[in-house]
Amino acid sequence: MTRYYCSGFDVNNIFGHGLGDMLKAELKDMKSIVYIPGGVEKIEKTKAKYIPNFTDNFKKAGIVFETVNLMTPDLSADAAKEMIKNASFVVLMGGDPFKQKELCEKIGIMDELKNYKGIMLGFSAGAMLMSKYIIITPCSEEYPDFHIEPGLNLDGISIYPHNNTADIEYPDELVSGDETYKKSDLIQVAKKYGKFYLLQDNERENGSVDVSLIKVSNGNIEYYTENDGKIWMVDKSVEMVFGPKKLPEMQNVIKSDREY
Secondary structure: OEEEEEOOOOOOOOOOOOHHHHHHHHOOOOOEEEEEEEOHHHHHHHHHHHHHHHHHHHHHOOOOOOEEEEOOOOOOHHHHHHHHHOOOEEEEEEEOHHHHHHHHHHHOOHHHHHHOOOEEEEEOHHHHHHOOEEEEOOOOOOOOOOEEEEOOOOOOOOEEOOOOOOOOOOOOEEEEOOEEEEHHHHHHHHHHHOOEEEEOEEEOOOOOEEEEEEEEEOOEEEEEEEOOOOEEEEOOOEEEEEOOOOHHHOOOEEOOOOOO
16 A cells, blocks of 8 residues: 655646656556545535646546546445545545545545555645644634644654745744744644654745655655655654655655654
């Protein structure tokens, strides 16, 4: 089984820079892909915008699925479970991780996701749901409080996306869009819930995107970045564990210590 935890992508080249080649090599077949939206409110946008975009970018990478499925709350539990069971690839989309969790619980597919043995990719909210803990620190009007609750815990790691900084040292306070992250808040969470990872997906003025992702395959954790992407680990401090390098030129960095 192989799982990808991502913050975000270069929307014009989602599976470029080597990621598509990795996925194509790992796919056992291309019979079906299942998209799981980041909450009920994201269903129409996923259907109208994200799935066509992903389909086009998959095609650029030489990946064409016979069947494309979208998980919606009107599906019966049996149909939804069969959809996951028979999927060649499962994608957990962005949105609100707590609403995405509620959707999966309502449909009744949490256990199916936990036991899924194929390739799974989650970005933003999706990566957070795949995590041991879904972690939100006070960062905006939308998220004014600490909100931490269990995720799927697929690989014993937790992800916090969109930590976009050009600094080599993680700043005491990071302003990213309409969100502000405090290093002290991140460390406070780590002290109580264990270490976790910060992922970057910064879009620069020249249009390039700093992408970062973590791949877990059979218990091995590998770090990948594109452009100036960075991956940080929060424990007693906040330290960069990988970046920046371009994906096709890099050597895999595999953690020797498991986090189970």
